[in-house]
Amino acid sequence: MKLDSPPAGLAALDYFPADYSASRDRFLRAAQRAGAECQRHEFDAEGPNGERLSCDTARLGPPQPARLLIVSSGLHGVEAYLGAALQTALLDRLENARALPAETGLLLVHALNPYGFAHSRRCDAENIDPNRNLLAPGEPYLGTPPGYGELDRLLNPTGPPRRFEFFFLKAAITLLRMGRERAMTAVAGGQHDFPHGLFFGGRAPSAVLRLLEGNYARWVGNAARVLHLDIHTGLGPWATHEVITNRPAESPMAAALREVFGEKLRAVSESQAVRYTTRGDLNSWCDSQVLENRGAALCVEFGTYSPLRVLAALRRENQARHSCSAGDPALAAAQRELREVFAPQASRWRERAFHGGWETVARALEEIGPAGRFSREIA
Secondary structure (H helix, E strand, O other), rough: OOOOOOOOOOHHOOOOOOOHHHHHHHHHHHHHOOOOOOEEEEEEEEEEEEEEEEEEEEEEOOOOOOEEEEEOOOOOOOHHHHHHHHHHHHHHHHOHHOOOOEEEEEEEEEEEHHHHHHOOOOOOOOOHHHHOOOOOOOOOOOOOOOHHHHHHHHHHOOOOOOOOOOOHHHHHHHHHOOOOOHHHHHHOOOEEOOOOOOOOOOOOOOHHHHHHHHHHHHHHHHEEEEEEEEEEEEEEOOOEEEEEEOOOOOHHHHHHEEEEEHEEEEHHHHHOOOOOOOOOHHHHHHHHHHHHEEEOOOEEEEEEEEEOHHHHHHHHHHHHHHHOOOOHHHHHHHHHHHHHHHHOOOOOHHHHHHHHHHHHHHHHHHHHOOOOOHHHHHO
């Protein structure tokens, strides 16, 4: 079974939402037309206009499928635009469960971190990076990568953003002094000691983790084969993507995944986009807590701008969020730049990323089916 071709040209561009509320409304309308079973998971947070926020799911296929493909968006809030566009297009193209392979289900999880999506933040309402918070039960929310403390003043300045802060020069000097891999791990690995800082992993389970703990095992059910594609943007060369697994490159699961995704499949140690080790990420949590040998959670990462521009945008938005009032032009400008680095307005980026994402989802859906290679490889 193969999906129909994705919408071409301007039709692909039209699937990118204007904001969280528009995205949620369109997702749910498409799900209703497709006859999907929908569930709303409310968060104890509000959007910029006082609206209630939720993560919404749409399920197609049998209630207890033998095989399941999950596609999630918005774990990192502001990164949701591409994933949400793909999810709505999938619902429009599939039309109903009869378009799926036999005994195969599709679960779409829209806006895992609705606060970040609605407020143009990568983190949640408590400044927690959800993809650094997903620790195993009993694992302590303690520790910070070596080097983060000495970079705190560079990464997390206090006071309103200033016109000239020379961040790019200071960051370049830091990379030369520390080395690229050590510096990236120090910055982005996930820390628990600076609650207003970037990549804060929290000091307790986040709302996203509570959502997953309460629902993920039920979502997966008794499916014998599971692939979970979590869509991200911001790392890697412009409009290209990698399918990243936390399983070791030499493991049988990585070999089976390579049969599905070919050269796009990367173990973390092989990735050109994610060149650092993280703690508390979604891939590891899903694999260890629920999926084990049944399948894998995968980060599908789409490149945008240079790592330094992305980091500069994260830094400036975080700085403005903690020091500017809601109507401050400096905060609005920082939000616009953050949206740009994670969902570029350029039509060529949006078209290429959308089609690359569509092909990845279509391949996963075909290969997890009863005649697909993924089922055979790990049988």
